[in-house]
Amino acid sequence: DVKVTQSSRYLVKRTGEKVFLECVQDMDHENMFWYRQDPGLGLRLIYFSYDVKMKEKGDIPEGYSVSREKKERFSLILESASTNQTSMYLCASTPVGRGNTIYFGEGSWLTVV
Amino acid sequence: GDSVTQMEGPVTLSEEAFLTINCTYTATGYPSLFWYVQYPGEGLQLLLKATKADDKGSNKGFEATYRKETTSFHLEKGSVQVSDSAVYFCALNYGGATNKLIFGTGTLLAVQP
Numbered sequence: 001d002v003k004v005t006q007s008s009r010y011l012v013k014r015t016g017e018k019v020f021l022e023c024v025q026d027m028d029h030e031n032m033f034w035y036r037q038d039p040g041l042g043l044r045l046i047y048f049s050y051d052v053k054m055k056e057k058g059d060i061p062e063g064y065s066v067s068r069e070k071k072e073r074f075s076l077i078l079e080s081a082s083t084n085q086t087s088m089y090l091c092a093s094t095p096v097g098r099g100n101t102i103y104f105g106e107g108s109w110l111t112v113v
Numbered sequence: 114g115d116s117v118t119q120m121e122g123p124v125t126l127s128e129e130a131f132l133t134i135n136c137t138y139t140a141t142g143y144p145s146l147f148w149y150v151q152y153p154g155e156g157l158q159l160l161l162k163a164t165k166a167d168d169k170g171s172n173k174g175f176e177a178t179y180r181k182e183t184t185s186f187h188l189e190k191g192s193v194q195v196s197d198s199a200v201y202f203c204a205l206n207y208g209g210a211t212n213k214l215i216f217g218t219g220t221l222l223a224v225q226p
Contacts, residue, residue: 004156033213042202042218043157058213090156092214099145099164102206102214104156 003027006091006105013112019078021108023091029103030096032074033058034066037088037107046089049074050096081112115140119203119217126193126224134188134220136177136203144205146170146179146186147214151200160188160201193224 007022025032031050035043045058047066055066063085067075074093078085088109094102120135138146145164149157161170166181175190186203203217 035216040218043214043216045213048213092157099162101159101162102147104149104158106154106156 004091004093004103004105006089006108008108009106010109011111013078013081013110015082015112017078017081017112019081019110019112021076021078021089021091021110023074023076023093023105024072025074025093025103026072027093027095027103028071029093030071031094032068033092033094033102034064034074034076035090035092036060037090043090046076078110081110083112086110086112115144115205115215117203117205117215117217119201119220122200122219122221124220124222126222128195128224128226129192130224132188132190132193132197132222134201134203134222136186136188136217138184138186138203138205140184140205142207143181144207146177147204147206148175148177148186148188149202149204149216151202151219153199157202193222195224195226198222198224 004025033048034046049055049068065077091105116139147162148160150160151157161172163170163179169178177188200219202219204214206214
């Protein structure tokens with residue numbers, strides 16, 4: 001089975017802190033994604049990566065950056081956390097190709113106080 | 114641009130009732146369509162998918178048919194169970210190099226015994 005692992009399930013951080021959310025997939029997928037999930041807004045794409053060291057902005061990249069130094073790992077970075085970044089963050093991965101299933105991690109609940 | 118619209122929830126049903134969750138889409142091309150399910154405290158799992166017009170996706174008693182003429186992909190189940198209580202997301206993508214998913218806002222289903 002494909003496994004997408006998000007290292008932290010629950011985090012509480014202070015405003016202004018730098019926050020790292022880590023995601024690892026074990027199926028050699030080319031594409032990896034970070035989404036943010038908020039009630040009434042569904043899932044919104046923050047950033048995605050289609051290859052090592054390659055990244056593209058999604059719909060809501062402001063306040064975030066990403067890093068993909070190895071194919072299996074995709075990190076989301078909050079340079080200076082703010083309270084409006086309190087949310088559930090979901091990592092996902094998929095191989096290239098039409099109709100391929102996208103696999104999600106279990107999510108990281110981040111609270112910024 | 115492309116988008117997905119789902120019926121607002123919550124949808125509350127009694128066990129063994131018939132379920133329909135409406136989903137319509139706007140697309141510039143010919144996407145694949147998906148239903149994902151999120152159980153409480155978990156990430157998203159693929160429930161079913163359809164990759165071209167008139168395809169029917171099915172899984173665990175759920176089914177949805179890709180209707181190009183009405184740009185719809187409604188989710189149905191003949192007899193729901195308490196264990197079906199979850200949030201259901203409709204989504205589309207085009208595959209290709211990046212394989213990004215575009216999600217609806219999600220519909221909460223609550224099934225009462």
